[in-house]
Amino acid sequence: MTTIDHTAADDHPHAHGDARPVRAWPVGxxxxxxxxxxxxxxxxxxxxxxxxxxxxxxxxxxxxxxxxxxxxxxxxxxxxxxxxxxxxxxxxxxxxxxxxxxxxxxxxxxxxxxxxxxxxxxxxxxxxxxxxxxxxxxxxxxxxxxxxxxxxxxxxxxxxxxxxxxxxxxxxDPEPAEVAEPVHAVSVREDQPDPEPDPTEIDEVAALPDRWEVLAHRVCSTDPNGRRDPHRVAAILRLHHEQQWTRAQIADHIGVSPSTVTRTLTAAAPHLSEMETTK
Known part of the structure; x- marks a missing residue:
């Protein structure tokens, strides 16, 4: 025989649908x-x-x-x-x-x-x-x-x-529409073991700096007040350019004001253009 414990449900007022707001009139x-x-x-x-x-x-x-x-x-x-x-x-x-x-x-x-x-x-x-x-x-x-x-x-x-x-x-600057991923044809071949990766290539890839981290350090180095955090700037840039988040979403996620996000993106724009040009 199964016994159902109602104690936790009885202790929680919302368990019975009692979601009435707390009244403020007693403060008067x-x-x-x-x-x-x-x-x-x-x-x-x-x-x-x-x-x-x-x-x-x-x-x-x-x-x-x-x-x-x-x-x-x-x-x-x-x-x-x-x-x-x-x-x-x-x-x-x-x-x-x-x-x-x-x-x-x-x-x-x-x-x-x-x-x-x-x-x-x-x-x-x-x-x-x-x-x-x-x-x-x-x-x-x-x-x-x-x-x-x-x-x-x-x-x-x-x-x-x-x-x-x-x-x-x-x-x-609306949210980008979702684009369906293209269908790739898969060819059938004999099952062969993948070649072992070259440790030298792995070290070279790991040593490459993150693009947004580099851009964030450039933005922070030109800040006359020196108040910008490079990690926070990199997070803002990554969410805006890679995830296509809006400024309001980024502000709520990181915990800053929308104006801070706007100023950060504005300050990073010339550096981003320079990086794109020198590729």
């Missing part, structure tokens, strides 16, 4: 009280450091006023949340953009935590105005947030434009 319940505490802390710190009601439209709308203390929580925490999304969402392929989003998000959260600590310490100590070093730091925060946000936006826009350019190039 966690974030609501944190939002209130962070908002009040930043506004209180802003009032201690000179932020307060201003009239941004004098002579146009004299009665219109804005409390600039609200700009601190809106700018700092919003940027930190969006940078975390850029870093962790997986929708950005460029390593440089993800790395910048990672460190700027961590830095924003660290600054936010420091601001909350400073406010509560001063409030508990009965300060009516913040010390001047704290005021200087807090006054610089809006400018810092604007700079980080603009830099991240430029990186994301640059990657989107690069992807569009790569798709355009791939559209003009």
């Amino acid at each position: 319940l966690l974030a609501a009280p944190a939002f209130v505490a962070i908002w009040s802390g930043w506004v209180g710190l802003g009032e201690l450091t000179g932020f307060g009601p201003v009239h941004p439209l004098p002579g146009i709308a004299d009665d219109f006023s804005v409390n600039t203390a609200i700009t601190l929580p809106i700018g700092m925490e919003t940027y930190a949340s969006y940078a975390l999304y850029v870093w962790l969402s997986g929708r950005i392929r460029a390593e440089r953009t993800r790395r910048y989003a990672k460190w700027s998000a961590c830095g924003s959260l660290a600054l936010g935590a420091g601001g909350q600590v400073a406010y509560h310490l001063m409030e508990a100590s009965g300060f009516t105005a913040a010390p001047w070093p704290v005021t200087v730091l807090v006054a610089c925060l809006p400018v810092v947030v604007l700079g980080m946000g603009a830099a991240l936006a430029h990186m994301i826009t640059s990657e989107r434009h690069t992807d569009q350019a790569v798709r355009t190039l791939d559209a003009h």
Whole structure:
């Protein structure tokens, strides 16, 4: 009698077709009280450091006023949340953009935590105005947030434009159609043992350098920054010219951005033409 073990199937929720996505709405319940505490802390710190009601439209709308203390929580925490999304969402392929989003998000959260600590310490100590070093730091925060946000936006826009350019190039350079292999006639002959290969010829063939490795070293030797990896360049060239892969496929396979693949192929084009000419 055969016994079927259902333990592994029962432990795996997808075994019974339960493929429901994980809901993110509970995070809203966690974030609501944190939002209130962070908002009040930043506004209180802003009032201690000179932020307060201003009239941004004098002579146009004299009665219109804005409390600039609200700009601190809106700018700092919003940027930190969006940078975390850029870093962790997986929708950005460029390593440089993800790395910048990672460190700027961590830095924003660290600054936010420091601001909350400073406010509560001063409030508990009965300060009516913040010390001047704290005021200087807090006054610089809006400018810092604007700079980080603009830099991240430029990186994301640059990657989107690069992807569009790569798709355009791939559209003009479509995948090659599969060609049926020709049928070769086979002649019947007497079964004779193959001659033993010459060891000298084997050594000569093995000593020949790989074509793409040679081309990769030429490309890397002309790189003024010296940042290209010859093995990675050779892999890109081999996949593009031998396997006829698209730039997007090569980028996903090797782990680089499509723009890097495009720049590598562009840099290798004159060297490849020179090698073809000198054959």
